[in-house]
Amino acid sequence: MLRVFVIVLILLVIGVIGLTIVLGTSSHSGVQFSPDGFQRRRFSYYEAFGVRLTATDYFNNTGNLELDLAKNKWITYSGRKPKDEDWVIVSHFTHGTMYESDAAILIDYLDMSNATGAIDLDRWGQANPGYAAVMWPEIQKAAEGNMYILIPDILHHMLDLSRQKNNPLPQDWLKEDDKPDVPADALTNQQKSAGETQQKTIGQQSLDPFLVELYMTAGKAAQDANQTKRARFCYEQVLRLAPETREAQQQLDKLPAAAEEETAQDEASDDEETSEDEPEN
Numbered sequence: 001m002l003r004v005f006v007i008v009l010i011l012l013v014i015g016v017i018g019l020t021i022v023l024g025t026s027s028h029s030g031v032q033f034s035p036d037g038f039q040r041r042r043f044s045y046y047e048a049f050g051v052r053l054t055a056t057d058y059f060n061n062t063g064n065l066e067l068d069l070a071k072n073k074w075i076t077y078s079g080r081k082p083k084d085e086d087w088v089i090v091s092h093f094t095h096g097t098m099y100e101s102d103a104a105i106l107i108d109y110l111d112m113s114n115a116t117g118a119i120d121l122d123r124w125g126q127a128n129p130g131y132a133a134v135m136w137p138e139i140q141k142a143a144e145g146n147m148y149i150l151i152p153d154i155l156h157h158m159l160d161l162s163r164q165k166n167n168p169l170p171q172d173w174l175k176e177d178d179k180p181d182v183p184a185d186a187l188t189n190q191q192k193s194a195g196e197t198q199q200k201t202i203g204q205q206s207l208d209p210f211l212v213e214l215y216m217t218a219g220k221a222a223q224d225a226n227q228t229k230r231a232r233f234c235y236e237q238v239l240r241l242a243p244e245t246r247e248a249q250q251q252l253d254k255l256p257a258a259a260e261e262e263t264a265q266d267e268a269s270d271d272e273e274t275s276e277d278e279p280e281n
Helices: 002-026 064-071 103-111 121-127 129-144 148-162 189-224 228-241 246-254 258-271
Strands: 027-034 039-048 057-060 088-094 097-100
Touching: 027 103, 064 121, 088 103, 103 129, 103 148, 121 129, 121 148, 129 148, 129 189, 148 189, 189 228, 189 246, 228 246
Parallel strands: none
Antiparallel strands: 027 039, 027 088, 039 057, 088 097
């Protein structure tokens, strides 16, 4: 009996150790993002040897800044839950390795607005409602086109603009030496409204030509890298902002038809499917 007990005990120990190893190496977790309303969610599941052990658990992770952006209508939000294919993988931790996509660029900036962040975009938006109303829709547009790599350029262009002396509204968020003589809370509602309107005008006049050049440069780079979908998106944005830009139209005409492009991408994605793809429900 003692020998049987010992054998059973050893097997149980081996089984527990084996199960711990399997679970430890089969854990998947990460963050997904949707450009619609800048929604975020965390996910987690277990998968071993290509076999799903558990269903995917999702947890809403949308931050206060994103909620405020939608509330102020600086970004659009449909109010609907995104479809599975509309979620973008931001990060995916598996087998002890963290994978990140370009979407992490935007998430990093959104997370900077917490108490220990380097740039408080929430406070900046309160001080610059006109500039924010111009900037955030363009950041959302870049995210919709999977051009997250352009977001730092857009954001810092507007941050630099808000630091200029011709800013119609006082900037209490600046460092002590750069703060205005008249604090923002000393302005009347009429003065604040007028300042916001002026900011929108100044911001649009500054950002539009900047975006035209930025998208044109990015479009050519994407085209050279055979990233047709990105190139198409960039040239389309140039034409949205400056319809008279002949070069953008000429480059757009050189790209393959959208139907051919989607077929090629579908075939490529079929060949590249891995367990790091977006988790299924």
